[in-house]
Amino acid sequence: MNRLDRKLGLLSALPLTAVLALSFVAPMLVVAIFSVMPQKVFSFANMPDFSSYRVFLEQGYYKSLMWSVGMAFAATLILLVLCWPLAYGMAKVFGRFTLVLTIAVVASLFVSENIRLFGWVLTLMKGGLIEGHLRAFTGISFDTPLYGVPIIVFGLVYVYLPFMLFPLAQGIAMVPDDTRQAAYDLGASRWQVLWQIEVPLAAPGIVVGSLLSFVLACGALAESKILGGQAVIAIADDIETAFTFGQNWPLGSALSVILIVIIGVLALYGVGRVDLDAIMGRRR
Amino acid sequence: MPTSRSTRIVLYVYGILVIAFLYLPLVSVSFASVSKARYLSFPIRRYSTKWYGEALKSSTVSELVSTSLTIAVLVTVISVVIAFFGALAFARYDWRHRTLFQKFILLPIFFPQTVLGLALLMWFNSLGIIPSWKTAVVAHLVWIAPIATLIVAIRAYSFDPALEEAARDMGAGTLSILREITLPLLAPGLVSAGLFAFLLSWGNFPLSLFTTGADSTLPEWLYAKMVSGYSPLVPTLGVMSVVGSFLLIFTALALAWLVRANREARAAQQ
Numbered sequence: 146m147n148r149l150d151r152k153l154g155l156l157s158a159l160p161l162t163a164v165l166a167l168s169f170v171a172p173m174l175v176v177a178i179f180s181v182m183p184q185k186v187f188s189f190a191n192m193p194d195f196s197s198y199r200v201f202l203e204q205g206y207y208k209s210l211m212w213s214v215g216m217a218f219a220a221t222l223i224l225l226v227l228c229w230p231l232a233y234g235m236a237k238v239f240g241r242f243t244l245v246l247t248i249a250v251v252a253s254l255f256v257s258e259n260i261r262l263f264g265w266v267l268t269l270m271k272g273g274l275i276e277g278h279l280r281a282f283t284g285i286s287f288d289t290p291l292y293g294v295p296i297i298v299f300g301l302v303y304v305y306l307p308f309m310l311f312p313l314a315q316g317i318a319m320v321p322d323d324t325r326q327a328a329y330d331l332g333a334s335r336w337q338v339l340w341q342i343e344v345p346l347a348a349p350g351i352v353v354g355s356l357l358s359f360v361l362a363c364g365a366l367a368e369s370k371i372l373g374g375q376a377v378i379a380i381a382d383d384i385e386t387a388f389t390f391g392q393n394w395p396l397g398s399a400l401s402v403i404l405i406v407i408i409g410v411l412a413l414y415g416v417g418r419v420d421l422d423a424i425m426g427r428r429r
Numbered sequence: 430m431p432t433s434r435s436t437r438i439v440l441y442v443y444g445i446l447v448i449a450f451l452y453l454p455l456v457s458v459s460f461a462s463v464s465k466a467r468y469l470s471f472p473i474r475r476y477s478t479k480w481y482g483e484a485l486k487s488s489t490v491s492e493l494v495s496t497s498l499t500i501a502v503l504v505t506v507i508s509v510v511i512a513f514f515g516a517l518a519f520a521r522y523d524w525r526h527r528t529l530f531q532k533f534i535l536l537p538i539f540f541p542q543t544v545l546g547l548a549l550l551m552w553f554n555s556l557g558i559i560p561s562w563k564t565a566v567v568a569h570l571v572w573i574a575p576i577a578t579l580i581v582a583i584r585a586y587s588f589d590p591a592l593e594e595a596a597r598d599m600g601a602g603t604l605s606i607l608r609e610i611t612l613p614l615l616a617p618g619l620v621s622a623g624l625f626a627f628l629l630s631w632g633n634f635p636l637s638l639f640t641t642g643a644d645s646t647l648p649e650w651l652y653a654k655m656v657s658g659y660s661p662l663v664p665t666l667g668v669m670s671v672v673g674s675f676l677l678i679f680t681a682l683a684l685a686w687l688v689r690a691n692r693e694a695r696a697a698q699q
Contacts, residue, residue: 147523153603154524157514160601161534161574164511168571169537172545172552179551187648188553209515231447246444248682253451255628255674257648258669263655267461267664278686306451325686357539366635371655381543388547388639398551399546412539421531425520425583 173405179398197399206400213380214407216294217362220260220301221355224309227302228354232313237322250307258304264372265300266291292374300368308357316350317343319423349419356415360408380404455671461664480665489650490666496562497646500637501630504569508577508626509619514614515574516581521590534575540574542635550639560642568640569630576629577622584618617685624681628674 181193184200201207235243253261268274270291280286290296320343328338344351366381375382381399387397463476484490504524518524519531536543549568553560592614596606641649647670654660 150522151524151602154522154527157522158518158524158526159514160511161515161518161578162530164570164574165534165537168549168552168567169540169545171546172548173550175555176544176548230440231444234444238437238440239444242441242444246448248678249448250451252678253633255678256455256671257632257634257635257651257667259648259652260458260654260671261454263651263663263667264458267457268454274453274460303450306447317505360539361541361608364544366543371473372432374517381541384547388550399545404541404544405635408534408539408541410648412536414654416535416539421528421535422520422586425579425586 176398176401176405179394180402182395184395185393190224197395198403200396201399201403206380208259209378209380209383210400210403212294212377213363213404216298216301216377216379217359217365219298220305220362221309221359223298223302224306225351225355226357228306228309228313231316232310232350235310235314236317236320248310250310254307258367259371261304262300262367265303265372269296291372294373295298297369297373297379299376300372301362301365304365304368305358305361308361309354312350312354312357313347314350316347316354319350320346342350349423352415352419356411360412363408364404430582444637455668457563458667458671462668464661470686479540480661481669483668484665485660487662488663493645493647493650496641496644497631497648499648500562500565500569501627503566504630505623505627506574507566507570508574509623511570511574512577512581512622512626513612513619515578516585516618517611519578519582520585521588521611528633534578537571537575538579540572542633543638545571553640560640561645562641562646565637565644568636569633570635572636573626573629577626580604580622580625581618584615588614618662620681620685625679629675632670 176230178189180197182189182197183194184196231246235246239246266273269289269291270276273289276287276289324346325338325342328342333341364381366379366385368429369375369382381404384397384400384404387393387400391397462480463478472645515534518527519534545569549564549571550560553564558564593606593610596610601609632648634652637646637649638652645653647666651663651666654663
């Protein structure tokens with residue numbers, strides 16, 4: 146680490162740091178200050194009180210928070226199980242097909258989330274792609290699975306699949322083949338290798354993937370609105386309503402702060418545990 | 430232990446199923462976009478492309494597209510410049526606060542975008558700035574510049590600092606090293622970062638929702654129509670936007686392949 150490196154490092158970090166300081170840190174401070182303002186004011190020039198946090202407890206907003214966290218948790222678990230075999234395939238089995246899969250999955254990310262969820266509505270609704278064709282060809286009809294809690298979890302799984310898949314594949318790629326081979330040679334069963342070799346060694350990927358999916362799903366809004374038909378209200382939905390129809394910025398801010406704290410604690414804890422240089426492939 | 434043949438086949442089939450799962454909703458949207466009826470119901474009885482004609486004629490649509498395009502182009506250019514330097518600070522130089530910087534720039538990516546959009550709205554309001562498409566550029570940057578930085582950083586990790594040191598030993602200054610050595614070496618990373626930035630900005634909805642003020646982007650308009658009732662233009666515009674993005678991706682992939690093939694051919698000649 147020489148002096149020139151230090152100077153250049155600091156200098157080249159400046160543009161991004163400046164952008165984030167001005168348009169990420171500063172807005173967060175504004176939210177934090179607004180969250181302790183009295184109800185329904187639009188400026189800082191008021192005596193702080195904590196009425197918004199009382200409203201959160203008294204008017205049942207904690208229920209939305211619990212729904213959001215619960216559904217995000219369910220989606221993350223499902224994603225782990227669903228993505229593991231595929232991530233394993235990408236890291237160890239597929240050759241060129243890994244590239245095809247990567248391009249296909251990344252390309253789907255560039256399609257607006259709205260359009261993809263709307264596509265599921267068209268697929269699953271009564272008279273939609275599946276039910277409509279089934280009824281036309283066989284006469285069998287079924288009720289639409291739309292507008293409920295399971296379909297919201299389904300939507301979360303669908304939208305956040307790439308955020309679990311890629312870190313997981315990266316993590317599994319970090320498990321040396323020799324170690325697995327040695328375990329098998331010593332008579333370990335498939336399950337023993339999975340639990341005692343692969344899962345612990347792929348842990349950084351598991352942590353990053355689960356954290357990303359969970360955190361993003363906690364703040365998700367479109368799934369419950371488009372697919373769920375607001376069968377349950379997500380916390381992000383409550384936040385939006387407080388700001389728009391409710392015209393209650395302090396309440397919206399307090400709800401945001403609560404969500405941010407939950408996410409922030411998890412994200413800092415998780416990211417603090419992972420060596421970014423190793424997972425991104427530093428040579429030195 | 431080499432994976433057995435049957436396991437391999439199962440994994441391949443699973444991979445194909447996952448791709449099908451990811452793209453099934455887009456199949457439905459494409460079918461819906463060529464349905465003649467104003468109210469959609471499957472199976473589609475009569476096909477027509479009239480909604481595409483309407484979309485191309487509509488002045489609302491061209492306005493939406495030009496707003497989205499302006500935002501995306503600006504976000505791309507600014508992100509790539511920021512990401513070039515950001516990636517060097519992230520991956521190349523050893524400086525005191527590097528690990529802190531790495532973690533700091535990850536935070537916006539983890540952040541719920543709706544909340545970020547609202548926070549920015551309040552921030553602009555307290556600064557006295559009236560939201561318009563320009564504020565949406567700032568909002569997109571908060572999320573997209575860190576992602577672009579990560580993409581360039583992956584490239585920056587894999588280059589050998591000895592190249593820069595050699596140039597310095599031969600008397601090159603910092604700026605000419607950046608221009609002559611670092612920039613060309615990072616170029617592929619910068620191109621993919623630019624592509625990501627453009628496409629992510631083009632498709633972004635949650636950040637635009639609160640920060641565009643009176644202006645509206647294409648995803649915002651689509652969402653408004655989806656929530657307030659069906660419009661036959663929604664699937665049509667959805668398909669057009671998706672096809673546009675995919676054409677861009679395939680052009681980029683084809684160009685990358687051509688450049689590589691060309692270089693290999695030249696290397697073989699020598």
